Amino acid sequence: MTQDYLGRIGNLIRDARKHRGMTQQQLAEALGTSQSAINRIEKGHQNLSLEMLARFGDALDSEIVSVGAGPTHLRVTGPTTLSGSIEVKTSKNAGVALLCASLLNRGRTVLRKVARIEEVNRLLEVLNSLGVETNWLNEHNDLEIIPPAHIDLSAIDEAAARRTRSVIMFLGPLMHRAQEAFDLPYAGGCQLGTRTVEPHMAALRPFGLKVVANEGAYHASVDSKITPGRPIVLTERGDTVTENALMAAALHPGTTVIRNASSNYMVQDLCFYLEKLGVAIEGVGTTTLTVTGKADINVDVDYSPSEDPIEAMSLLAAAIVTKSEITVKRVPIEFMEIELAVLEEMGFSYELTEEYLAANGRTRLVDVTSKKSELKAPLDKVHPMPFPGLNIDNLPFFAVIGAVAEGQTFLHDWVYENRAIYLTELSKLGVDVKLLDPHRVMIQGPARLSGTEIVCPPALRPAVVILLAMLASKGTSVLRSTYVIHRGYEDLANRLNEIGANIEPFRDI
Numbered sequence: 001m002t003q004d005y006l007g008r009i010g011n012l013i014r015d016a017r018k019h020r021g022m023t024q025q026q027l028a029e030a031l032g033t034s035q036s037a038i039n040r041i042e043k044g045h046q047n048l049s050l051e052m053l054a055r056f057g058d059a060l061d062s063e064i065v066s067v068g069a070g071p072t073h074l075r076v077t078g079p080t081t082l083s084g085s086i087e088v089k090t091s092k093n094a095g096v097a098l099l100c101a102s103l104l105n106r107g108r109t110v111l112r113k114v115a116r117i118e119e120v121n122r123l124l125e126v127l128n129s130l131g132v133e134t135n136w137l138n139e140h141n142d143l144e145i146i147p148p149a150h151i152d153l154s155a156i157d158e159a160a161a162r163r164t165r166s167v168i169m170f171l172g173p174l175m176h177r178a179q180e181a182f183d184l185p186y187a188g189g190c191q192l193g194t195r196t197v198e199p200h201m202a203a204l205r206p207f208g209l210k211v212v213a214n215e216g217a218y219h220a221s222v223d224s225k226i227t228p229g230r231p232i233v234l235t236e237r238g239d240t241v242t243e244n245a246l247m248a249a250a251l252h253p254g255t256t257v258i259r260n261a262s263s264n265y266m267v268q269d270l271c272f273y274l275e276k277l278g279v280a281i282e283g284v285g286t287t288t289l290t291v292t293g294k295a296d297i298n299v300d301v302d303y304s305p306s307e308d309p310i311e312a313m314s315l316l317a318a319a320i321v322t323k324s325e326i327t328v329k330r331v332p333i334e335f336m337e338i339e340l341a342v343l344e345e346m347g348f349s350y351e352l353t354e355e356y357l358a359a360n361g362r363t364r365l366v367d368v369t370s371k372k373s374e375l376k377a378p379l380d381k382v383h384p385m386p387f388p389g390l391n392i393d394n395l396p397f398f399a400v401i402g403a404v405a406e407g408q409t410f411l412h413d414w415v416y417e418n419r420a421i422y423l424t425e426l427s428k429l430g431v432d433v434k435l436l437d438p439h440r441v442m443i444q445g446p447a448r449l450s451g452t453e454i455v456c457p458p459a460l461r462p463a464v465v466i467l468l469a470m471l472a473s474k475g476t477s478v479l480r481s482t483y484v485i486h487r488g489y490e491d492l493a494n495r496l497n498e499i500g501a502n503i504e505p506f507r508d509i
C-alpha cells in the first residue's frame with residue numbers, strides 16, 4: 001500500500017518536472033541533492049518527508065499534493081470510431097475578452113453560454129478578488145457580472161492572475177477606471193516561447209498609459225490629459241492587442257481610429273458587445289476600426305458570444321483521425337473556411353448545411369458532416385496567418401491529420417517558437433515526425449498508431465492533438481496532467497465519450 005502511494009507521488013513529481021521541461025539533474029541541483037536520489041523518488045523507491053515534498057513543490061512551482069484534488073489524467077482506449085453529432089461551445093478567447101470588457105461597464109453584464117473552462121475560472125477568480133460579483137445563473141452557463149463601484153486593485157489574486165495571459169487585457173478597461181496608479185502581475189499561460197507585451201503598451205500609450213515593468217508586476221499609471229491625436233497603428237495584427245486598444249477607445253469620449261487591427265473571431269465578438277454598450281464601431285470585420293467611445297458606460301446588457309472555431313477544428317480533426325462520420329454542429333464557418341479548403345485539397349470530403357446565425361445574430365454558423373476519406377499530404381506547407389488566414393491555433397491539428405494522410409505534410413508555425421516542438425511527442429504514439437527547426441515540422445504518413453503514456457506538454461493545442469492521436473491508437477494510452485486541456489475545452493472527454501470515444505478521467509491522489 002505504502003509502496004503504491006510512494007509510486008503515485010513519484011509519478012506526480014516526474015510529471016511536474018517534465019511539465020516544467022526540467023531534467024532529473026536540473027531538479028537535483030535545484031534541491032541540492034543527487035540525480036540518482038531524484039530517480040529513486042520518481043520510481044517510488046524512497047520515503048519522502050512532508051518537508052521534502054514541500055521543497056519539490058517549490059522547485060517545480062506546483063502543488064504536488066493538494067488534498068483531495070491531485071492533477072487529472074485521461075486513460076484512452078482505442079482505436080475508436082465516432083458517430084453521431086456534437087455541438088461546438090462558445091469560444092475561450094471571446095469569453096476571456098468579454099470578461100475583461102465587462103469592467104468597462106458600471107452596469108450588469110450577462111454573458112450567455114460561456115465556456116466553463118479553467119481559463120475562464122482563473123479570470124473569474126481575479127475579477128472576484130477585485131470586488132466584481134459573478135454568478136453562474138443556470139445549467140446553460142449563463143454568467144452574470146456586476147462590477148463594484150470602486151475596483152480595489154490592491155487585493156488582486158496574484159496566483160490566479162499569473163496562470164493566465166489574459167490579465168494583460170485588464171489594462172485597456174482599468175486604465176480608465178483605476179483612480180490611481182496600479183500594479184498588474186505579469187501575464188502567464190501556456191509556454192509557447194516569448195510572447196511580447198510591448199505591442200500592448202504601444203497601443204495604449206496614446207491614451208496616456210505608462211507602464212514600468214517591476215519585479216513580477218507591471219506598474220501602470222495614466223495621464224488622462226493625453227488622448228490619441230491620430231490613428232493608432234498597431235505594429236502587429238494581434239488579437240488581444242486589438243482588444244486592448246478597442247477597450248481603451250470604448251471609454252474614451254471621442255473618435256479613435258485603430259489600423260492594422262485584427263478582425264479575428266474574438267475581436268468581432270468584442271465589437272458586438274461594445275456596440276451593445278453604446279459604443280459606435282465602424283469597420284467590424286476589417287483591419288481599420290473607427291471607434292466612438294463614451295465617458296461613462298452604465299447599462300444592463302445581455303450578450304451571447306459565438307462558437308469557437310478552434311474547438312470546431314479540434315472536433316473535425318477527431319473525426320478525421322478516427323476515420324469517422326460525425327456531424328459537428330454550430331461551426332462558425334467564416335473562421336474555418338481556409339482550414340476546410342486545405343482539408344479538401346488533402347482529399348477530405350464533407351457536407352455542409354445551409355448557414356444560420358449564432359445567438360449574437362451576427363456570426364454565420366453551419367453544421368459540418370465528415371465523410372470517410374482517404375487523405376494525402378497537402379502539396380504545399382500548411383502555414384497560419386492573421387485572420388483571414390488559416391488560424392494560428394488551428395495549425396497544430398494538421399499534425400495529427402498529417403499523421404493519417406499519405407505522404408509528407410509540412411507545417412510552418414512562424415508564430416510560436418515553442419509550439420511545434422511539442423508536436424514531436426506524437427512520435428511516442430508511432431508518428432514519423434521530424435522537427436526541422438523550432439518553427440517547422442514534417443510528418444510522414446500514414447502512421448500505425450499505438451497507445452502509450454504521455455505527459456501533457458505545457459501547451460493547450462499540442463496537448464489536445466496528442467489526445468486525438470490517442471483516440472486512433474491501438475490499445476491503452478494515458479495522458480497525464482490535463483489541466484492545460486481544461487484551460488480551453490469544457491468537458492472534452494465526456495463529450496467525446498458521448499459520440500463513441502472511450503476516455504476515462506482519473507487522479508492519482
Ligand SMILES: CC(=O)N[C@H]1[C@@H](OP(=O)(O)OP(=O)(O)OC[C@H]2O[C@@H](n3ccc(=O)[nH]c3=O)[C@H](O)[C@@H]2O)O[C@H](CO)[C@@H](O)[C@@H]1O
Nearest residue numbers: 093096194195196236237238239240241266386392393415
Ligand atoms: C486570449 C486570446 O485571444 N489568445 C489568442 C491571441 O493571443 P495574443 O493576442 O496574446 O497573441 P500574441 O499577441 O501574443 O500573438 C502571438 C504571437 O504572434 C506574433 N504576431 C502576432 C500578430 C502579427 O501580426 N505578427 C506577429 O508576429 C506575436 O509577436 C506573438 O509572438 O492570439 C494568438 C494568435 O492568434 C492565439 O494563439 C491566442 O489563442
Ligand SMILES: C=C(OP(=O)(O)O)C(=O)O
Nearest residue numbers: 165189190393460461488
Ligand atoms: C495560445 C492559445 O491561447 P492563449 O492566448 O490563451 O495562450 C490557444 O488558445 O491555443
